Amino acid sequence: MKKVKNQKIYQKILDKYIKVNDEQSLYRGQQFSRQLIEEGVSPEEVVNLHVKSLLELYPNLNTEMKRSFKFLLEVMMDYGIAYREHQSLKDKQQQLNMEIELAARMQQRLLSKGVPTIVSLDIGAISKPASQLNGDYYHFVYDESGFVSMTVADVIGKGIPATLCMSMIRYAMDSLSVATMKPSAVLENLNRVVERNIDDSMFITMFYGLYDLNQNHFFYASAGHERGFIYRQKTNKFEELTAKGLVLGVKKDTKYNDYVTSLEMGDMIILLSDGVTECRLNDRFIERHEIVNLIRKYQHLPAQQIVDEVYQELVRMQNFELKDDVTLIILRRQV
Template sequence: MADPLYKIMVVDDEPDLEPLVKMRMRREIRSEMYTFVFAHNGIEALELLESEGDVDLVLSDINMPQMDGLTLLEQIGEEESDLRAVIISAYGDMKNIRTAMNRGAFDFIIKPIDFDDFRVTITRALSHLAKWREALESRDKLVTLQNELEVANTIQQSILPTRFPKTDEYQIDASMEPARAVGGDFYYVELLDDSRVALAIADVSDKGVPAALFMMLTRTLLKGALRDNARPGQVLENVNDLLHEDNDTAMFVTLFLAIFDPKLGTLVYANGGHNPPLHVYGDGSSDVLPMTGGIALGVAPGFSYAVHTVDLAPGDSAVLYTDGVTEAINGDDEEYGMERLHDVFRETPGADARQGNGAVFNSVKTFTGETPQFDDITCLILHRNPVP
């Protein structure tokens, strides 16, 4: 019988977790996708890592006797580079989670465990590990920095959603095209427990690898803050305070966060210094969403972010974008500007999310022609479906 494709270690002092994982993951275990080994604290985990020798992924609780998860992460970072670690937290403790990320954790899972999210997180972590191993195997063949950045681009793109919620009530589409091999823009989409959906778009102040790293940290903190609190203003306040801690590089990120309720058709949002999105009406006309006065995240702690609510009627869209769209330059040194963005939807009234997103990118590329792209271009569109 062939060996399982991946070996996963679960480290947790709760005795009920082992049989629960074996039961909920029995299909993957039987098909030999994964094999699981279990430890009850960090010391047992390190002993198993030494004896097993081929563990690919460690899923570890933070609070455990003898050796906690944060100490285990530190030990793994010193001893093992060819595996990935994911933290399991029962408390939604963002400071501990942030410490874990700084010590090398790839992602985190909140207790009680949602096994759909559990599977997605495992898949993403192992995909990242596979790409890392591929990069290691081919590093002797890499002769330029650009080759390495292309690998980084693949990893970065893997965290951006490519499949979006689509219901009878609404649809979403988004895309990001970095100016360099890696970029500082990102978008985020998450279904919340009460059928609402969270949407975010962001732009880091720098470019290249530093911006990409800051972007990944921001995304991680945003994901955690949304699990604790689905109020946009409070989420931005929490992420801002955490980003400001130990921010020696003085980087910052503009971030727009909205929560859409498909039952009410309301879009509740807070804006951290980002470009104001468009409210596009069913007839193709559009307005800029009212500003809320928020500053970019990471600049100063303790800032409050005001919240605003708009109604999206059936057939309306919310168009989120970064300044790579409106500040794109053509060969005559002209900026694309807001008026051309409004024109996109005047020319395609009633466009759904995918059509609208494609129309924005086509319009920008037609405008810039052969002029090199100097900034990341990102667009996310939420479209409320017309009433049949």
């Protein structure tokens, strides 16, 4: 019944416009089209209204014109189907984007990245995602008994699953008394959590360090994470901060090794994710000595300014488009 009514209304508007050719008739047609949209009338149905109206108003149209109407109807039927599919995909993509944006905001709240203020240490940290969600994670815990723990992790995977993994790691660490545990024990505990709770296709690399403020010793262990550096002010040289270990989540009974080094005045620990070492310069990856040169360029600055400036350099090298999440941490003994 509504189709018949719409047909009559449209025919009347069309007839007046053809005869008078005025703006008022055109405006009425535009307003009527909005009404049809609200009623859920498809584009091909509107064309059908037009064709039927014309044939009733001008029944003596020639055969070629009638064939052209048939052709137009067939084209618009396929167009209507494709349009609705396209619109459905757009709606789904918009919903997904909203969910990702919400997940990113939740991630920022859940994975707080505060840097402790300690008189004897100068600490700088930056972590930037290549997209909305960050697959990298860093975390500091300052224990008043004289220990500072630091974690850098990278999920081998992207998107919302990576975000959920990082949240799990954060809360698993909160449940451990990390200030009293060896780095190897922390990784072994986390490895069991990861192996039980994440998909077999996902793994996590992690570097965990514990700095003893009383003895100026740095204890650390690694689960397949990107090698960092240690800078020795006395020799003005950068050394590899090497530590071996299997990524988290492969084998539940994996054991990790503890390493230790001492820091003298002006020495720096540099931790990073593979988003730094896999920064692309045209058709190649950045070399590790080039990363060192970037740090040298700004090492006269406070630690936070160093990591900020190095990050900006990495972004410029990649034409302001990150290919991977980037995390960089510098810890410098200053007393």
